[in-house]
Amino acid sequence: MKKPILAGSIIIVAIIIGVSAIFAQNNDDVHIDNIESSDSDSEKIIITTTTNVITDLVENIGGDNVSVTGLMGSGVDPHLYRPSASDVKKLQSADIVFYNGLDLEGKMGDIFVKIGREGTAVWAVSENIPPESLLSLDTDGHFDPHIWWDVELWMEAAKVVATGLKEHDPENSEKYEKNLSEYLIQLESLNSINLKKIDSISQEQRVLVTAHDAFQYFGHSYGFEELAIQGWSTDSEAGIREIQNLADEISKRKIKALFVETSISPATIEALKAAVQDKGHDVVIGGELFSDAIGEKGTTEGTYVGAFTHNIDTIVKALK
Numbered sequence: 001m002k003k004p005i006l007a008g009s010i011i012i013v014a015i016i017i018g019v020s021a022i023f024a025q026n027n028d029d030v031h032i033d034n035i036e037s038s039d040s041d042s043e044k045i046i047i048t049t050t051t052n053v054i055t056d057l058v059e060n061i062g063g064d065n066v067s068v069t070g071l072m073g074s075g076v077d078p079h080l081y082r083p084s085a086s087d088v089k090k091l092q093s094a095d096i097v098f099y100n101g102l103d104l105e106g107k108m109g110d111i112f113v114k115i116g117r118e119g120t121a122v123w124a125v126s127e128n129i130p131p132e133s134l135l136s137l138d139t140d141g142h143f144d145p146h147i148w149w150d151v152e153l154w155m156e157a158a159k160v161v162a163t164g165l166k167e168h169d170p171e172n173s174e175k176y177e178k179n180l181s182e183y184l185i186q187l188e189s190l191n192s193i194n195l196k197k198i199d200s201i202s203q204e205q206r207v208l209v210t211a212h213d214a215f216q217y218f219g220h221s222y223g224f225e226e227l228a229i230q231g232w233s234t235d236s237e238a239g240i241r242e243i244q245n246l247a248d249e250i251s252k253r254k255i256k257a258l259f260v261e262t263s264i265s266p267a268t269i270e271a272l273k274a275a276v277q278d279k280g281h282d283v284v285i286g287g288e289l290f291s292d293a294i295g296e297k298g299t300t301e302g303t304y305v306g307a308f309t310h311n312i313d314t315i316v317k318a319l320k
């Protein structure tokens with residue numbers, strides 16, 4: 001009984017090999033293309049990031065050597081974001097993970113510690129910023145996480161990304177150093193160009209009224225006061241009393257405009273506008289600012305530089 005089965009198996013195997021050979025011959029071009037593309041993909045460093053601000057940063061420093069998957073796209077609020085099972089897989093299967101830290105990704109819990117223990121290289125881009133450059137939120141050692149709207153602090157984040165890439169891929173260190181120094185030059189010029197634009201806003205109007213406190217670092221470096229309905233995180237309800245108190249202040253100080261954020265519902269800012277108008281001051285909504293997310297990939301505002309420029313232009317137009 002055994003022999004015929006074996007013989008049959010040999011015949012089947014022979015047929016499979018024959019068919020495969022014919023198939024391979026007929027599809028030679030396709031076959032070679034597939035091998036080439038999977039080869040070049042496997043050479044790239046697989047990186048998973050959280051917010052799209054960080055995705056843009058890593059792509060600038062990593063260039064062609066990296067394949068970056070960002071968990072959060074434009075319009076996504078990182079304070080409230082809970083990772084799905086597929087997000088966890090993307091974090092676990094990455095060569096390197098870059099996240100913001102300082103509790104920005106507040107609902108992601110200990111996941112970064114966990115995957116770090118499992119062997120993935122995990123970097124918080126905020127980790128090199130000295131405590132004296134961070135803004136305190138309380139006396140318990142919590143700091144404001146919105147570091148990216150201070151260009152100089154974002155330059156420190158860029159250096160952390162370069163260090164992470166060099167550590168993982170020392171052979172290409174020179175390339176990452178070159179990308180870093182080119183990007184730092186770009187950020188320096190972004191800073192100096194935009195600082196000049198602000199000159200057209202009077203001192204009394206240098207106030208940013210937004211839904212949540214995402215612009216403290218921006219205010220600190222550009223000389224704006226920030227008045228927000230919610231605190232540093234969106235993870236709290238905005239009360240009627242807060243809105244009324246803020247409306248009083250805006251109407252007394254005759255602040256010209258309020259700003260909506262792209263990653264937060266405009267409802268609270270619209271309620272504030274109505275409350276100010278009830279007090280007889282004709283405040284307007286000055287436009288949309290990118291706060292915790294930058295724009296859609298492939299658009300000008302889908303880069304940090306483009307989003308920063310959009311914010312400054314929107315603020316200057318509304319408050320000058």
Ligand SMILES: [Zn+2]
Nearest residue numbers: 214232233292
């Ligand atoms: Zn925020």
